[in-house]
Amino acid sequence: MGLMSYSMKVAIVYTSITGNTEGAMEIVNDYMKRYTQQCYVYQVEYFPFYQLESFDAIIIGTYTWGSGDIPHEMMRLYHAFENYKTKDIVTGVFGTGDECYPNFCGAVDEFRDMLYVHSTLAATLKIELLPQRIDEHRFERFAQVVMERVNSKKGITV
Numbered sequence: 770m771g772l773m774s775y776s777m778k779v780a781i782v783y784t785s786i787t788g789n790t791e792g793a794m795e796i797v798n799d800y801m802k803r804y805t806q807q808c809y810v811y812q813v814e815y816f817p818f819y820q821l822e823s824f825d826a827i828i829i830g831t832y833t834w835g836s837g838d839i840p841h842e843m844m845r846l847y848h849a850f851e852n853y854k855t856k857d858i859v860t861g862v863f864g865t866g867d868e869c870y871p872n873f874c875g876a877v878d879e880f881r882d883m884l885y886v887h888s889t890l891a892a893t894l895k896i897e898l899l900p901q902r903i904d905e906h907r908f909e910r911f912a913q914v915v916m917e918r919v920n921s922k923k924g925i926t927v
């Protein structure tokens with residue numbers, strides 16, 4: 770596989786209450802493991818913030834709360850990108866939401882806007898509730914785009 774870059778250090782940092790975003794995280798993790806042997810998954814409460822700047826890529830997974838809001842437990846991560854040196858870290862953000870709400874996956878949009886400024890944002894992905902088989906190719910593409918961006922920053926020919 771042309772994109773295999775085993776030394777890339779990737780974190781998937783997520784939160785999930787009823788399991789939808791956790792299900793999405795597992796699929797993202799499966800695809801990321803095609804590209805690197807160093808893909809670490811953290812529930813946001815256990816993320817080692819002191820290591821934030823050591824990752825080549827950070828992928829964020831979040832549900833949406835309130836009226837299109839970021840869950841409170843994700844706010845420390847959100848602010849960390851504003852306060853640490855993260856501009857060179859490649860990021861992706863995925864989320865699950867419910868299309869019944871006017872602001873579908875609003876937390877993904879909130880993270881996207883911040884990450885666009887404070888990181889090297891590669892991709893976003895919104896999933897309706899629990900991931901379905903029909904979503905599979907979008908997960909595959911999401912992981913591919915994130916890793917392509919890491920590789921292009923590192924100057925690896927693919």
Ligand SMILES: Cc1cc2nc3c(=O)[nH]c(=O)nc-3n(C[C@H](O)[C@H](O)[C@H](O)COP(=O)(O)O)c2cc1C
Binds near residue numbers: 786
């Ligand atoms: C009180 C409440 C508010 C919500 N607000 C939104 C919203 O504004 N936009 C949206 O897309 N989904 C909203 N949702 C739906 C959740 O984001 C969705 O069910 C999500 O998949 C839950 O993720 P989890 O299973 O990982 O906890 C809301 C759910 C609840 C219970």
